Amino acid sequence: MRRLGKVLHISSMTGHLIVKARTVPRVGEKVYDGELRLVGSVFDIFGPVESPYVAVKPLHSLVKPVKTLFLSEPRRRKK
Template identity: 45%
Template sequence: MQRLGTVSRTAQNLLIVRCDDAEHPGIGAEAVDESLSTVGRVVDVFGPVSRPYVAVTPAGGVSAASVVGKRLYAR
């Protein structure tokens, strides 16, 4: 399991995650929280190469606003 980063905000029903470093998962990777519950899937990587942002589409039943500020991981 790889640390993804912290959800910084939401935009157009996407979770915007700031990566901790230059390492990031590929598009299509599953995003999970600390309890290994599925939060969504990575759909885009953008921003600076040294610390990019990742856009995550929330899974069904996940409220985007409820995960802002939480750390996510890629499985």
């Protein structure tokens, strides 16, 4: 698992989780919490190139607040 970053807040308009990213993910990539439960997927990447922010669209409303999010490791293709 790769660490995506820290959740800053939840958007009141859209319900998306706004994350200060440590690595730049791909749009649509699955996002997990610390207990390896699927939280949602990457919806948008915005902000400066040096320190991007990521909007994560959650699958459902979060009952338990999440502080840190993770990405799954990309699968390697066989040749």
